Amino acid sequence: MIHKCIMRTNYCRPMFAWKEIIMNFEMIQNVLLLEDKESTSLIGRDQDMSELETLFYSDKPVIYVQGVTGVGKTVLVRNFLRKVTEKPKELHQIFWFSLPNIRTIEFMLNSMAAYSAQKPFFRSKLSEKVEIMAYIMSMRPHTIVIDNFEKATGKISEYSNPVFPDEEISLLQDLFTSLNGVVSKFILISSEPDELFCFNRNNDVFSFFQLESLDQEFSQQLATRILESNDIQVDINQKEMQQLMQIIDGHPMSMQLLLPRLQYQSPETLIAKYHAHRHHVMRIGQTTSDNYLTHLMALMDLVVSDLPSLTHDLLPPLSLYDGSIETDLFRTIVNIYQTSVMNFSANHVVRQMVKELVSFLEHNHLISKYIPGTENYIIVPILSEYLRRISMACETDDVRNGWSGAFVHVIARLAANLKSMDSYSKQIWCYFNNATFHNAYDVACEQNMYDHAGILMQIIAAFARVNRNYTKAETCFNELVGIHQSLKDEQMQGITMFQLAHIAEEQQHYKKAKLWLQRALDVFEKTESDYEAASVQHQMGRLCHVTGDLEIADRWLKLAYNSFTRTGESFEAADISRQLGRIGYEQKDYNTAEKWYENARDIFEMFGDEYRAANIYHQLGIIATDKRDYDNSKQWLQKARQVYEKMGMNEKLAAIYQQTAQIAHAQGEFEVAELYYMKTFGLLEKTDPYTAAILYKDLGKTSQSRGRYDQASQYYQLAYDFFDQLLNKNDPRYSELLFDMSILEGLKGHFEQSGRYLIESLHASNQKDFNKDLQYRVNNFKLSYFQAKDDEKKRLREYWEKHMGDFPIKGK
Known part of the structure; x- marks a missing residue:
């Protein structure tokens, strides 16, 4: 039954409408440009804002914004872009991409192109998409921000995997070069220097903007504002406070994390604790005394030491996340670990533990909500780095493996459950959890949990396919074939080959699609999977129809029709009847076309599927028109019109009016024809060229x-x-x-x-x-x-x- 549901879903057209994906992505963009809650975010940044504005209006298309983690790069750029968005929207399009949830350059290009490119764009090769997007960006101003750009490569840390393959980084640089001298801009926000990507500083493409820590004057201002907002009475000029300010060294995140702790401890105590934690992380985390990373790790270690005692045990599973976390899923992971590993289950206790952890991290600015009112949180990258480098290093193998197993189990179950969600919810869940799915897949492979790895790779591949990231999707599905081979699951191998055929077809690689379909058919015939074999035959017939091989298409479709009829799959048989009717019409064999269409009509009416039945009425009306049987044609079109009016389907109704106008013209009723043409225009709010x-x-x-x-x-x-x-x-x-x-x-x-x-x-x-x-x-x-x-x-x-x-x- 599971296999049947998968095949039923995939022999149809892709489930997600691209228009809906763009609506979802536009919502994400708005979220990322929300106002900051902190009034302190831009203290001392007037000069930096001015410099960024100068670079923004220069001829160089790429601004590389670099600064240490927590210095305020994202906040600065986000606030600067608010000034840009004050311009009329039609004159300037802004996109904000945040790694690691964005995993491919192709996703970015597709998201951008959906506003301005035609459908053939999405079938193009990735290199061609780069060229097309360069042209689009030269014609209309765009600003594209890539946040956490250092994650694009895996060179920054042994605890990070690269998000983009090297060849995609190279293509991105080609796009940068193509934009030289145009108004559009890329803003790359990175905590690592540009040398990581081998950018050519002598190239006229790049502007490099180094965001430094605050100078002494503005550092004092920010510190005073933080102390006042936390109602802390302390003389910032006293010796111990000045020592603490030297440790902070104008670093905004350090101020936000350290200064509020003066509510319940003295500066001397806080300084001593900081040095103790610095020594601790140097011993464990393989950092050096002059490494700024050591300061950040010590900062995290100090903050984490203030966690409520019960919540300390929740840090290992938190380290498995990257980019974002959803608290309900996190609670489930903790419950499974407590039950299966610790032989203890108390859901109300777990709920309280997770609530305290989330509240603590949010209060300390280490996580923040994606969307107000939801349970999705963005994780500050340095927290993930600390948890993997320091926190997990202190745990035993048994603890790490236990948490890894619980994490993979829950995330794989989420991936499996996504199949039943509506397309809107599915798209949002996949976007927010994209990095988590990738992490869970990597952990599943490390833990030899190949069943779970297959489920996770399926959702990763499906998300890539629906967003038309064909290169990524093809790579993922090929990897999935290997997983199912290792599990000796021939059925799932066939289904995955079927998916690869769809990907090839969507790119108009029809020869490759037919090869994948043949391989899938061989598997299903070997395993005597009649439904799946018939689905492949149907797809093969549809593909031959697309390529103009009508006689071969007719044979494949009749094979599938007979198989579905024999097994009682009437709905699938109706869809094939509709397609055979279309082939008959194209061959101008109107009698045969009518026979197949009427067969499809009978089945759709039996199922009560008014929409598909109305489509058949319309087709029968078109055939009657071509046969000059205008009275019969009008009757069919009237039946279709009644359904479309009932459903409020204006685009379909417009096609009926257009056909009615053409009949009136053919009968010499020119006034009636003109009336219906005008009614057609009235129904179409936005008419494509x-x-x-x-x-x-x-x-x-x-x-x-x-x-x-x-x-x-x-x-x-x-x-x-x-x-x-x-x-x-x-x-x-x-x-x-x-x-x-x-x-x-x-x-x-x-x-x-x-x-x-x-x-x-x-x-x-x-x-x-x-x-x-x-x-x-x-x-x-x-x-x-x-x-x-x-x-x-x-x-x-x-x-x-x-x-x-x-x-x-x-x-x-």
């Missing part, structure tokens, strides 16, 4: 038939302008438009222009051999040519020879 071009073309033809030539000319010109916005000029509708425009010009007595449009129509058809329709256009050209004046004839001949070759009229 192609749809607008077709509607204006049809309106032009209707006006022309009514003898309103000037109005027809205006409509045709609008259609022409919309087609001009499209990249593909080989569309047959475009060729038809040019032919219609030529007829109109001939009716108006403009024979040279009529001939030119006919030549352009023939050229746009992109066919070397003239069929009956194209020969008709050639004959029309001859008519225009013969009626043109001598000088017009000369120009028409030259125009033909330039675009078409040999002139079709013998003699002069």
Whole structure:
């Protein structure tokens, strides 16, 4: 049953609409640009804001903002961007990406391109996407921030894995170089120097901005503000306080963590504790006395020592997280560990422990909420580094393994449960837990928990696929095939191959898709998995249909239809009937097409699926129109219209109105036709260029038939302008438009222009051999040519020879 559900989900089109993904991502962007709660965040940063603004409006497209952890880089950039967002949104698009939850360059490019690129963008190779995005960013101002950029490479620490492969870092640098001199900007926020990425400082692409700690004056101001906000009465100029301020050394995070502790201890005590913890981390964490990391680790160690005693035991599982944490899941991990390892379970005690831990960390600014009112928290990177470097190092192997097992078990269960969520919730969960899923997968492999590793890799791969990160998705699914091979799970191997076929098809790599489908079919036939085998046959038929192999598609689809009918899978059989109807229609075998469509209609009506049944009514109406059976066509379209009106589906309803208008035109009812074309426009709030071009073309033809030539000319010109916005000029509708425009010009007595449009129509058809329709256009050209004046004839001949070759009229 599990396999069947997976196959049922995946033989359909991808579950997530890209429009919905963008809506979700836009919400994330807004969250990341929320106002800071702390009024102290920009003390002493006026000069830095000014310098950042100067770099932002310079010609160099990349600003590398570097500074030690906790110095205030993210806060500075976020506040600066608020100034930028005061500009009209249509003039400037801002994207904020935060590592490690963003795992690929391709995700970033897709998120950015979804606002401005056409669908073919998402099928392009990653290198091509870089080139296209460079062009888009040169045409419209963008600002792209990548926070925690040091995580892009694994060179910073043995406790960190690289987020981006080296080849993606190289492509990102190519994008930087392509933007030289344009308005768009990348802002890279990193705690590590740029040498880590081998950036060329002599290159005109980069501006380097070093954010330093506060100087003495502003350090004193910030310290005073923090002390006042915590109602701490202490003389900042006394000797011990000055010693403490020397330790802090103008570092904002150090102030936020150390100074509030003066509420319950003296400066002398706090200094002594700090040095004790510094010695402790130097002994355990392999750091040196002059290493700034030692200061940060000592700071974390000191803060953690103040944790309520019961919550100390929760630090090991916290170290397994990266980027973000969800408290309900965290409680579940603790409960499982307590039950399976410690033989103790008291959920109310665990709940209180987790609540105290989260409250403590949030109070100390080491975690912060993603979205107010939720249980999702961002983890400050230095806390994760401390927990892995220091805290976990103090635990025994048994403790580490116990927590690792509980962590993998819970996160894998979350991954499995995501399948049943709606697409909106699933997308948000995957985004917020992306780094956690990757960490859990790595831990699962280390612990030889391959069943769990397979589940985790499945959700990682699925998230990559739905976001059209095809390179990542293909790598993940290939790895998943290896996992299932090691588990000797042939069924899941076949399902994963089926997924790889989908990925290849979505990139229009049809040959590769067919190879994966054949491999999957071999597996399912070997394991006698009839449903899965039929699903592959269905997909193979659909793929052959896409590639124009109609006879082969017909054979595959009938095989799948017979299999589904034999096993009682009526709904799947209906979907195949619909596709066989489409093939019959394309072959102009209208009787066969009607038979298959009616079969699909009967099944959809039996299931009470009004939407799919209405789609079939529409198709039957189109067939009746092509057969000139207009009365029957109107009846089918009326049935479809009633369903779409009931469901409020304006786009579908618009297609019905358009078809009704075309029938009215064919019957000479031009006023009715024009009325329905206008109703079509009224239903479409935002008409894409192609749809607008077709509607204006049809309106032009209707006006022309009514003898309103000037109005027809205006409509045709609008259609022409919309087609001009499209990249593909080989569309047959475009060729038809040019032919219609030529007829109109001939009716108006403009024979040279009529001939030119006919030549352009023939050229746009992109066919070397003239069929009956194209020969008709050639004959029309001859008519225009013969009626043109001598000088017009000369120009028409030259125009033909330039675009078409040999002139079709013998003699002069």
